[in-house]
Amino acid sequence: MNLADLSSNLLYVAFVAYLIATFVFGGAVKGNKEGTFNSEKRWGKVAITITLIGFVANLGYFFTRWGATGHAPLSNMFEFTTAFGMTLVGGFIILYFLYKTAVLGMIVLPVALLIIAFASMFPSEVSPLIPALQTSWLAIHVSTVVIAEGILAISAAAGLIYLLKVVDPAKKSKQRFWLEAMMYSLVLVIGFVVVSSFFSLTGYEAEFTYVDKESQEAAITYAMPPIFGMNEYVALTDGAMTPLVETPALVHAGKLTTVVWSVLVGTIIYWLIRLIFRKRISALLKPFVKNVNLQLMDEIGYRAIIIGFPIFTLGALVFAMIWAQIAWSRFWGWDPKEVWALITWLFYAAYLHLRLGKGWQGEKSAWLAVIGFAIIMFNLVAVNLIIAGLHSYA
Amino acid sequence: MENLQCQCGHTNPPGTKLCESCGRSLTEKEQNSKLVDMRYEGTARRSQTYNKSVIDKIWNFFSSVKVGVSIIVVLLVAAAIGTILPQQAFVPASTEATIKDYYADTYGSVGRVYHALGFHDLYSSYWFIALVGMLAISLVIASLDRFVPLYKSLKNQRVLRHPSFMDKQRIYGSGPAAEDTLEKAETKLKELKYNVRTDKNGLLAEKGRFSRWGPYVNHIGLIIFLFGVMLRMIPGFYIDESLWLREGETRAIPEVPGYYLESKNFELENYTGEGGEEVFGEALDRVGTVAKNYQTDVVLYQNSEDALPGAADSQEVVTEYPIRVNQPLKFDGYAIYQMDFRLDELKAMTFALTNKETEESLGELTIDLINPVDNYELEGGSTVELLGYYPDFSGFENGEPQTATPLPNNPGFLVELTTPETPEGETSFITIQNTVEPLGENDFKLTFLSADTRDVSGLTVRKDSTLPILGLGGLIFMIGVAQGMYFNHRRFWIQQKADGTVLLAGHTNKNWFGLKKDLDRVVEYASLPAYTDQQDEIDKVEKAEKEGETLS
Numbered sequence: 001m002n003l004a005d006l007s008s009n010l011l012y013v014a015f016v017a018y019l020i021a022t023f024v025f026g027g028a029v030k031g032n033k034e035g036t037f038n039s040e041k042r043w044g045k046v047a048i049t050i051t052l053i054g055f056v057a058n059l060g061y062f063f064t065r066w067g068a069t070g071h072a073p074l075s076n077m078f079e080f081t082t083a084f085g086m087t088l089v090g091g092f093i094i095l096y097f098l099y100k101t102a103v104l105g106m107i108v109l110p111v112a113l114l115i116i117a118f119a120s121m122f123p124s125e126v127s128p129l130i131p132a133l134q135t136s137w138l139a140i141h142v143s144t145v146v147i148a149e150g151i152l153a154i155s156a157a158a159g160l161i162y163l164l165k166v167v168d169p170a171k172k173s174k175q176r177f178w179l180e181a182m183m184y185s186l187v188l189v190i191g192f193v194v195v196s197s198f199f200s201l202t203g204y205e206a207e208f209t210y211v212d213k214e215s216q217e218a219a220i221t222y223a224m225p226p227i228f229g230m231n232e233y234v235a236l237t238d239g240a241m242t243p244l245v246e247t248p249a250l251v252h253a254g255k256l257t258t259v260v261w262s263v264l265v266g267t268i269i270y271w272l273i274r275l276i277f278r279k280r281i282s283a284l285l286k287p288f289v290k291n292v293n294l295q296l297m298d299e300i301g302y303r304a305i306i307i308g309f310p311i312f313t314l315g316a317l318v319f320a321m322i323w324a325q326i327a328w329s330r331f332w333g334w335d336p337k338e339v340w341a342l343i344t345w346l347f348y349a350a351y352l353h354l355r356l357g358k359g360w361q362g363e364k365s366a367w368l369a370v371i372g373f374a375i376i377m378f379n380l381v382a383v384n385l386i387i388a389g390l391h392s393y394a
Numbered sequence: 395m396e397n398l399q400c401q402c403g404h405t406n407p408p409g410t411k412l413c414e415s416c417g418r419s420l421t422e423k424e425q426n427s428k429l430v431d432m433r434y435e436g437t438a439r440r441s442q443t444y445n446k447s448v449i450d451k452i453w454n455f456f457s458s459v460k461v462g463v464s465i466i467v468v469l470l471v472a473a474a475i476g477t478i479l480p481q482q483a484f485v486p487a488s489t490e491a492t493i494k495d496y497y498a499d500t501y502g503s504v505g506r507v508y509h510a511l512g513f514h515d516l517y518s519s520y521w522f523i524a525l526v527g528m529l530a531i532s533l534v535i536a537s538l539d540r541f542v543p544l545y546k547s548l549k550n551q552r553v554l555r556h557p558s559f560m561d562k563q564r565i566y567g568s569g570p571a572a573e574d575t576l577e578k579a580e581t582k583l584k585e586l587k588y589n590v591r592t593d594k595n596g597l598l599a600e601k602g603r604f605s606r607w608g609p610y611v612n613h614i615g616l617i618i619f620l621f622g623v624m625l626r627m628i629p630g631f632y633i634d635e636s637l638w639l640r641e642g643e644t645r646a647i648p649e650v651p652g653y654y655l656e657s658k659n660f661e662l663e664n665y666t667g668e669g670g671e672e673v674f675g676e677a678l679d680r681v682g683t684v685a686k687n688y689q690t691d692v693v694l695y696q697n698s699e700d701a702l703p704g705a706a707d708s709q710e711v712v713t714e715y716p717i718r719v720n721q722p723l724k725f726d727g728y729a730i731y732q733m734d735f736r737l738d739e740l741k742a743m744t745f746a747l748t749n750k751e752t753e754e755s756l757g758e759l760t761i762d763l764i765n766p767v768d769n770y771e772l773e774g775g776s777t778v779e780l781l782g783y784y785p786d787f788s789g790f791e792n793g794e795p796q797t798a799t800p801l802p803n804n805p806g807f808l809v810e811l812t813t814p815e816t817p818e819g820e821t822s823f824i825t826i827q828n829t830v831e832p833l834g835e836n837d838f839k840l841t842f843l844s845a846d847t848r849d850v851s852g853l854t855v856r857k858d859s860t861l862p863i864l865g866l867g868g869l870i871f872m873i874g875v876a877q878g879m880y881f882n883h884r885r886f887w888i889q890q891k892a893d894g895t896v897l898l899a900g901h902t903n904k905n906w907f908g909l910k911k912d913l914d915r916v917v918e919y920a921s922l923p924a925y926t927d928q929q930d931e932i933d934k935v936e937k938a939e940k941e942g943e944t945l946s
Binding site for chain 2: 004125128130134135214250306309313314318325326330331333334340342343347353383
């Protein structure tokens with residue numbers, strides 16, 4: 001087994017460990033039939049041990065891959081997103097030892113699992129670095145950013161727990177709607193993972209040529225049955241599905257097809273859950289947060305941000321500017337990724353002013369933390385995949 | 395507005411909420427509330443006091459947190475809008491008209507609207523810069539409005555406070571205590587690294603006051619940063635030039651007087667997947683070619699000091715350096731970056747003057763495509779005269795050959811060929827693979843033999859003297875953030891009345907848990923009366939009321 005194979009096996013170990021730990025944490029915080037929580041501590045200990053095993057394997061993945069590629073594994077969509085899942089778990093482990101909150105594990109671990117699964121849908125082979133990335137600033141800048149984002153995401157997890165507890169699932173409200181919308185969007189990620197894995201395991205491929213927005217002939221390979229066809233497409237693969245709709249050149253029908261498949265499958269999964277349990281997902285999770293100390297969750301959410309914000313400033317703005325000055329001759333160029341780093345920073349600055357200056361604590365603060373996570377995810381997913389720029393790798 | 399006279403005799407400036415000297419509540423609101431608002435020590439903030447003149451209104455507008463956050467949110471949304479479509483700098487068009495057409499052609503009506511609203515150049519638009527300016531003003535005014543009174547108040551604070559100030563603190567306790575209590579408390583507090591001051595029968599212990607300045611320090615850092623960004627508008631602070639340098643060529647570096655740069659060689663290297671790169675084989679198979687290195691080997695020359703300006707032999711070699719991505723050449727405050735390249739640009743073309751019929755050659759000539767010579771004398775007495783040179787021939791306009799660019803992408807030559815046989819000369823127009831004879835059939839022609847090519851490096855010449863200022867701003871910001879977030883300002887007031895009763899109050903700007911931990915140790919050591927967290931009491935009552943409501 002070479003280093004690269006060892007690395008991917010360690011990632012599997014971490015994935016399985018996180019999966020098991022999720023359920024153990026869930027069991028720990030659910031309480032027994034009598035409605036007491038005597039065993040929370042004991043099962044919490046078991047769960048954090050499994051999480052630690054997973055995290056060690058996860059670190060093993062990271063450093064063996066570093067050894068295999070010769071550079072910090074933070075250079076493409078797969079590597080960065082996997083590292084994000086890892087720092088999320090790392091942030092949780094630190095907070096667990098500070099506050100002993102098993103319930104945080106029950107939320108953070110499945111989100112980390114989703115993120116790692118999402119990452120695995122991108123090409124994961126060991127790839128070489130283009131000249132701009134060949135510097136130790138890659139490791140310095142990106143690792144600081146990914147650690148900061150992991151910690152900031154913890155505040156969203158704490159916020160989510162807070163909301164799960166305070167939002168009444170029996171009463172129709174805006175809060176109930178948006179909380180469930182969050183759950184739904186998490187299920188859509190499952191949809192993406194399921195549909196991508198299915199078609200990749202069955203080896204689906206359909207090739208087309210098309211005319212791109214600069215009126216140039218181009219080729220594309222679909223990994224899923226093409227619902228949407230590219231502009232003036234010509235099918236090259238026999239027996240492949242004929243696209244239902246042809247899109248104008250501006251729309252990337254290949255990406256749109258992936259999105260629509262994910263939404264379709266995700267929505268089916270979501271409604272299956274609703275049909276089987278006859279409850280909203282947020283209501284399903286309600287029993288797990290019965291024993292949650294709201295003040296503590298608010299505190300954890302705030303703590304995560306005051307730790308994450310300076311690290312984010314350092315990594316995503318200061319180190320980023322230093323590197324940009326060295327590699328691109330200017331420290332700032334309004335590249336979409338730079339702009340979204342600034343947006344994220346401004347958002348958390350607004351959070352801090354609202355919390356410290358306007359007394360936005362508790363529920364308001366929890367909503368803001370969740371929105372912050374949405375911005376981070378947008379910067380990770382949409383900015384890389386949809387908005388083209390200097391940072392679009394993948 | 396009039397000054398406020400406190401019962402203790404101290405005269406407070408208008409707008410004061412808590413007497414600067416004794417801490418008594420001066421407003422009705424403060425008198426009626428259970429706990430005093432300690433955020434700015436109950437001092438008079440200008441923005442909360444005056445609202446008459448235009449200046450007052452402007453001051454109050456910018457000192458508001460709500461306004462500051464609103465500006466942040468508007469900036470954030472505007473910045474996001476600018477990423478929906480690429481900014482004009484990233485678009486393959488350079489003139490105003492072509493940019494406009496590009497948006498319309500590529501993005502349809504969405505692009506047309508986007509361009510019409512000016513979003514294609516959003517970040518240098520006046521309104522965006524104005525927003526950043528407003529944020530800067532808000533940073534300054536909001537900070538001054540709070541910092542000045544807070545600083546004065548904390549600097550002049552008295553040890554002894556009125557009991558009504560103490561019992562409205564969140565941490566409060568009172569009760570009988572031994573005579574040596576104050577001394578013991580002082581010892582313990584000093585041990586816990588508090589600054590302790592005593593006055594008659596009272597004590598004030600304080601720790602971490604500097605953390606109160608954190609927000610103002612980080613705002614100063616941001617202001618310095620923005621100031622640095624503004625400085626680049628001033629000539630001399632900032633240079634951004636591009637320099638296309640051909641292999642073998644030496645050119646004066648634009649905007650850098652006295653310096654010259656020669657390119658020895660440009661190199662583009664791709665990953666091969668061999669020789670230690672086998673691990674990348676799979677990735678290279680999938681994506682195709684991946685660049686490994688862009689490099690220009692340069693020699694930097696400088697005019698020697700004692701030489702006459704412009705003299706060719708007066709240049710001294712300063713350094714030889716391989717410029718690569720991430721490894722710019724730095725000298726004297728300037729930096730030169732590897733940014734772009736063109737491979738195999740035509741350098742020179744070699745022709746033979748031949749007789750069309752016999753195909754006999756009368757000699758060869760080489761035309762330099764950058765600085766062509768006009769006359770070429772061949773050995774047998776023939777001459778070729780270059781009447782016109784069109785480096786990037788794009789067609790004829792009114793019978794005149796045109797060139798699209800000054801780059802030798804598609805050279806065209808208008809030549810007159812003179813041989814001993816045709817002394818009056820023949821005119822010929824030559825482009826690659828094509829010859830036109832505008833003045834009738836010729837006997838002789840130029841036959842293309844070979845072409846020399848070379849690579850061209852696209853370099854960026856940069857000077858940015860604002861960088862140290864930006865770095866300083868960033869550093870101060872980070873220090874301010876750490877100062878304000880990771881430290882806190884803790885204070886205890888302890889008084890012993892004549893009858894032995896001890897009053898005890900505590901305040902911190904954050905982390906009440908840490909404050910209580912300190913206080914517990916002091917209470918234990920000095921046998922102080924037990925204290926309560928009055929906020930917790932209030933919360934409990936509120937909670938009980940709430941539950942009472944839901945029950946009934």
